[in-house]
Amino acid sequence: MPDIKVLPEPAGLPSPLPEPDVADLSLPVVLGALSDPLRLGIVRKLLLDREEFDHPCGWFGIDRPKSSLTHHFKALREAGVLRQRQYGLERRSEVRIADLDERFPGLLRLVASWSPDTP
Amino acid sequence: MPDIKVLPEPAGLPSPLPEPDVADLSLPVVLGALSDPLRLGIVRKLLLDREEFDHPCGWFGIDRPKSSLTHHFKALREAGVLRQRQYGLERRSEVRIADLDERFPGLLRLVASWSPDTP
Numbered sequence: 001m002p003d004i005k006v007l008p009e010p011a012g013l014p015s016p017l018p019e020p021d022v023a024d025l026s027l028p029v030v031l032g033a034l035s036d037p038l039r040l041g042i043v044r045k046l047l048l049d050r051e052e053f054d055h056p057c058g059w060f061g062i063d064r065p066k067s068s069l070t071h072h073f074k075a076l077r078e079a080g081v082l083r084q085r086q087y088g089l090e091r092r093s094e095v096r097i098a099d100l101d102e103r104f105p106g107l108l109r110l111v112a113s114w115s116p117d118t119p
Numbered sequence: 120m121p122d123i124k125v126l127p128e129p130a131g132l133p134s135p136l137p138e139p140d141v142a143d144l145s146l147p148v149v150l151g152a153l154s155d156p157l158r159l160g161i162v163r164k165l166l167l168d169r170e171e172f173d174h175p176c177g178w179f180g181i182d183r184p185k186s187s188l189t190h191h192f193k194a195l196r197e198a199g200v201l202r203q204r205q206y207g208l209e210r211r212s213e214v215r216i217a218d219l220d221e222r223f224p225g226l227l228r229l230v231a232s233w234s235p236d237t238p
Contacts (some may be wrong), residue, residue: 001129008234025235027152027229027233028153028155028156028159029154029238031150031151031153031154031159032151032155034147034148034149034150035148035150035151035154036151039149040146040147040150048162062156088141104229105224105225105228105229105232106224106228106229107229108223109224109225110146110223110224110225110229113224114146118145118146
């Protein structure tokens with residue numbers, strides 16, 4: 001079972017971009033956001049390979065146009081899966097681990113266990 | 120935590136309608152099939168309220184045209200979430216509990232714990 005990396009939140013971070021409150025997270029909406037292999041891969045990589053508190057989209061090494069990536073990250077944020085912060089020109093993402101574990105226990109374990117090479 | 124009802128398979132059932140093999144089940148595809156509140160409700164009701172081995176779509180008490188229901192049940196079968204069998208004119212469904220637990224442990228627990236009244 002792969003390990004999900006939890007890092008403490010550093011002080012003085014920028015405010016998160018708009019996102020749903022934890023009480024408003026919707027299971028069908030969250031599952032819809034995760035129903036794409038690229039988006040599932042983004043969340044999985046953040047859970048398993050995280051090196052810093054949050055990461056810009058360039059860190060993921062995904063060979064897609066930036067506008068397409070921006071769209072996928074925004075979809076994950078608006079569903080409540082990712083939290084995004086703006087650092088000057090750079091937008092970084094982390095998974096809302098505590099919120100998702102509270103509302104949908106076991107969901108992130110499923111994502112972390114997924115292998116992108118399966119069907 | 121609500122209980123998932125597992126019933127033994129009776130002898131002499133009709134063959135299942137076409138469905139993906141357990142090894143071909145895809146997490147993004149399964150999550151996509153579950154990303155709709157109506158479909159999530161169908162699977163949840165089968166998990167929690169099951170009275171027989173499988174149930175026809177009339178049992179669910181969903182106020183939608185039959186053609187719409189047929190579409191949703193088919194989407195769940197083609198994603199590998201439901202197994203369907205034809206009994207004469209009637210098509211009945213059960214959840215592929217063992218297959219889903221094998222490939223995606225924790226997923227059905229999430230579905231069973233979902234409340235249709237949340238956002």
